[in-house]
Amino acid sequence: MTMTKLKQRSLLGLKELSKEEIESILDRAAYWEQHPNKVHTAMQGKFAANMFFENSTRTRFSFEVAEKRLGAEVLNFSAAVSSVQKGESIYDTVRTLESMGIDAGVIRLKPIGVLAEIATKIKVPLINAGDGNNEHPTQALLDMYTMRKQFGNLNGLSVSVVGDVQHSRVARSNLWALQKFGAKVRFCAPANMQASDLDVPYVSIDEALKSDVVMMLRVQLERHETGMLNSAESYREQYGLTAERAAKLAEHAIIMHPAPINRNVEIDDELVEHPQSRIFPQMENGVPIRMAVVERALS
CATH class of the missing domain: 3.40.50.1370 (Aspartate/ornithine carbamoyltransferase)
Known part of the structure; x- marks a missing residue:
């Protein structure tokens, strides 16, 4: 995948994203919110990995519900029970999952700047689920x-x-x-x-x-x-x-x-x-928004 294409499908932050691009995500979320079926086949056969190097319950579940509603296969990875504890770097973990054939990764981590750096080395779209005190798009x-x-x-x-x-x-x-x-x-x-x-x-x-x-x-x-x-x-x-x-x-x-x-x-x-x-409506709205963002990454 070309870097331009990768950039268009990743979501690292909103600071760099154009108003039009943000609007298209909001509009697509409205489409998913109106959709009568709870589960779709839109992303059947695609693999999404949720890589959480920092604790989160709501964000992780919200992404997982969104991915499953799109029909994607979901891999959940949490650093608390992983080899990152044993000293494997965050980059190595992401690279490992990429090698196994994931189509997109959702990632949350504490250190600032690491996500942007990883994104330049990984060939699958990445979605920022919160990086340090930088962004939570x-x-x-x-x-x-x-x-x-x-x-x-x-x-x-x-x-x-x-x-x-x-x-x-x-x-x-x-x-x-x-x-x-x-x-x-x-x-x-x-x-x-x-x-x-x-x-x-x-x-x-x-x-x-x-x-x-x-x-x-x-x-x-x-x-x-x-x-x-x-x-x-x-x-x-x-x-x-x-x-x-x-x-x-x-x-x-x-x-x-x-x-x-x-x-x-x-x-x-x-x-x-x-x-x-x-x-609570905010949390509810998180699902169609994340469906729109995951769909954009996996399409």
Whole structure:
């Protein structure tokens, strides 16, 4: 396969992807969502490998459901039970699966930059399922799909992303993609969780609540030890979406969250399934989005 063809079928990030290309994925997802059959034969006889070098339950299952609905054969690989623990490099593992004849690989890993490098050496399309705090393209695509379903158009939409922006690949992918569609993105984060590499205005939590979309990011409680967070309670008090704050949202506004959710930290328990919340619909939308992305890779 030529490098150009490979590039067109891989999905390494949204920063480099054109608005038209993103739109075609969203449109194709809408096609799959409307499709009455649960399982198709579109990708019968094709092999997709899910290679997760970093833990993930929802993303992996979402990809697996998408692949199986397309009729593909699925191989699941998780680093926790693999030879990567014994020192085999990530590249060697991907190369091994490529040698066995997979048609596409879905990959999640911690180190930044490794995926882009592997992609230049591997001859099958790769889909980024999250790399370090760089990008998480399918999450941003399903977020945009959710917003588009709600508002019909992304142009002029105000989106506030609240939380640990510095470590968030979700914030980055959403920012880069939404800007291409003319959405107004703003961040809200404690000083020690802001990303200096991104040129985005930071607003207060009260200002963030005035947006059409309020996207809460998961707070990684494991960062407590490093002193980034004094306590879950104080984070909730200053930056959490509490019931009291949610009452200030405009009637048309929606609440989003990439999940997993720390209930009663970044968002109050009672708001997770609030009428304005789209948290579970987001997960639902992840399947048609990933069907569109996997189909693009395997076609």
